[in-house]
Amino acid sequence: MRELKxxxxxxxxxxxxxxxxxxxxxxxxxxxxxxxxDSTVSVAIRVRSGKLGxxxxxxxxxxxxxxxxVNAIALIxxxxxxxxxxxxxxxxxxAVDLPPRIVGVLRCPNLNCISNQAEPLESEFEVVGRRPxxxxxxxxxxxxxxxxxxxx
Amino acid sequence: MALHGRxxxxxxxxxxxxxxxILDSARRMIPLAEGxxxxxxxxxxxxxxxxxxxxxxxxxxxxxxxxxxxGSCLTIADAGASSMRKGESLYDTIRMLSSYADAIVLRHPxxxxxxxxxxxxxxxxxxxxxxxxxxxxxxxxxxxTIRERFGTLAGLKVVLxxxxxxxxxxxxxxxxxxxxxxxxxxxxxxxxxxxxxxRDELHHEGAKVxxxxxxxxxxxxxxxxxxxxxxxxxxxxxxxxxxxxxxxRIDAEVLAGAKPKLIVMHPLPRAGExxxxxxxxxxxxxxxxxxxxxxVRMALLDAILxxxxxxx
Numbered sequence: 070m071r072e073l074k075x076x077x078x079x080x081x082x083x084x085x086x087x088x089x090x091x092x093x094x095x096x097x098x099x100x101x102x103x104x105x106x107d108s109t110v111s112v113a114i115r116v117r118s119g120k121l122g123x124x125x126x127x128x129x130x131x132x133x134x135x136x137x138x139v140n141a142i143a144l145i146x147x148x149x150x151x152x153x154x155x156x157x158x159x160x161x162x163x164a165v166d167l168p169p170r171i172v173g174v175l176r177c178p179n180l181n182c183i184s185n186q187a188e189p190l191e192s193e194f195e196v197v198g199r200r201p202x203x204x205x206x207x208x209x210x211x212x213x214x215x216x217x218x219x220x221x
Numbered sequence: 222m223a224l225h226g227r228x229x230x231x232x233x234x235x236x237x238x239x240x241x242x243i244l245d246s247a248r249r250m251i252p253l254a255e256g257x258x259x260x261x262x263x264x265x266x267x268x269x270x271x272x273x274x275x276x277x278x279x280x281x282x283x284x285x286x287x288x289x290x291x292g293s294c295l296t297i298a299d300a301g302a303s304s305m306r307k308g309e310s311l312y313d314t315i316r317m318l319s320s321y322a323d324a325i326v327l328r329h330p331x332x333x334x335x336x337x338x339x340x341x342x343x344x345x346x347x348x349x350x351x352x353x354x355x356x357x358x359x360x361x362x363x364x365x366t367i368r369e370r371f372g373t374l375a376g377l378k379v380v381l382x383x384x385x386x387x388x389x390x391x392x393x394x395x396x397x398x399x400x401x402x403x404x405x406x407x408x409x410x411x412x413x414x415x416x417x418x419x420r421d422e423l424h425h426e427g428a429k430v431x432x433x434x435x436x437x438x439x440x441x442x443x444x445x446x447x448x449x450x451x452x453x454x455x456x457x458x459x460x461x462x463x464x465x466x467x468x469x470r471i472d473a474e475v476l477a478g479a480k481p482k483l484i485v486m487h488p489l490p491r492a493g494e495x496x497x498x499x500x501x502x503x504x505x506x507x508x509x510x511x512x513x514x515x516x517v518r519m520a521l522l523d524a525i526l527x528x529x530x531x532x533x
């Protein structure tokens with residue numbers, strides 16, 4: 070039987086070990102519709118995994134992710150690994166890592182927060198809890214746990 | 222004091238020791254605040270009062286504090302009307318102000334405004350209330366009032382009554398009292414309960430917190446009854462406001478079962494939560510509390526901005 074669930078890519082990024090069911094959220098973070106129209110995005114949902122039982126995988130051709138995109142993925146899918154592929158070879162592989170401050174990724178859920186007004190600033194959250202991740206707005210102190218709803 | 226040149230955005234910016242230092246200094250400032258002595262500790266200093274929201278006592282007590290210490294004020298009482306109408310950001314307004322004054326006192330309707338201002342300003346920023354967020358100088362004067370009556374901030378039983386959801390004064394006060402080792406009793410209408418995140422944080426700090434929705438029972442063995450105003454402007458839902466306004470009132474009957482030494486506090490203005498008959502009882506501490514705003518703000522301004530005595 071031919072095994073061709075998801076093919077290797079020449080250049081780009083592979084986001085692996087996404088907890089099963091979260092691939093579509095990762096696509097949302099990647100803003101797939103805004104990506105270069107020439108880059109192919111492949112998604113595998115419910116792939117057998119030794120570590121997780123089941124996992125999702127997202128591959129994006131010809132795109133290397135910016136740090137803030139990686140931070141957003143770390144919030145939604147903390148078990149994910151990110152591999153940078155160049156010429157079919159894995160050049161860099163690492164687990165996503167949550168930095169102590171998340172800048173420009175989420176909107177503060179407090180609509181009255183100064184970061185939601187017309188001010189020259191980026192949203193900023195401090196990581197105040199890990200497992201589960203809890204963030205606190207650096208301006209108004211509001212805590213956020215439901216990240217998907219508040220992606221900027 | 223290590224406070225020189227620092228911002229004060231949240232009461233958490235101060236250590237316990239720093240709070241005690243400010244309260245001690247505030248006690249020494251009382252004769253100055255009463256006008257019976259003078260000391261030009263802020264001579265030659267200019268403090269900008271940037272009030273983007275109406276405020277009477279906070280602004281006047283800050284202005285009084287500056288002037289009693291020989292400093293002068295630049296007041297923009299209608300900051301919201303003048304610069305925001307022109308579309309100027311708070312960031313730019315503060316940048317501008319920080320080049321005209323030695324410190325900025327800010328009152329603003331948006332939570333987090335003072336944190337932004339502190340980043341924008343090269344001069345110290347004192348938060349005089351940001352939306353439903355922080356109001357650290359109110360907390361300092363609340364603590365000063367309690368300490369003046371009881372000589373301590375530890376081991377007291379403090380009832381927080383009323384709007385514990387939107388009331389910015391109670392969040393900071395609850396945190397500070399817990400830090401000093403007092404017990405908190407929360408008494409509020411169901412819809413105005415202290416939000417979970419504040420509860421979690423208080424528990425995390427090891428605070429002793431209980432709920433007692435029955436006012437008479439809450440008051441029975443309390444040392445302090447801290448009453449808040451139900452602030453219409455904080456409600457997004459008019460029907461929620463109407464459902465709770467007037468749901469509690471402190472009068473002689475409520476206080477009949479209280480300890481003789483119980484003090485009743487209120488950040489003022491009151492809107493019917495405390496009957497005028499309470500004013501003449503020894504329980505009433507809210508006018509003293511309002512007066513202490515001046516020496517406490519003097520002490521803070523002196524610590525942040527005053528001429529450094531004994532500086533090398």
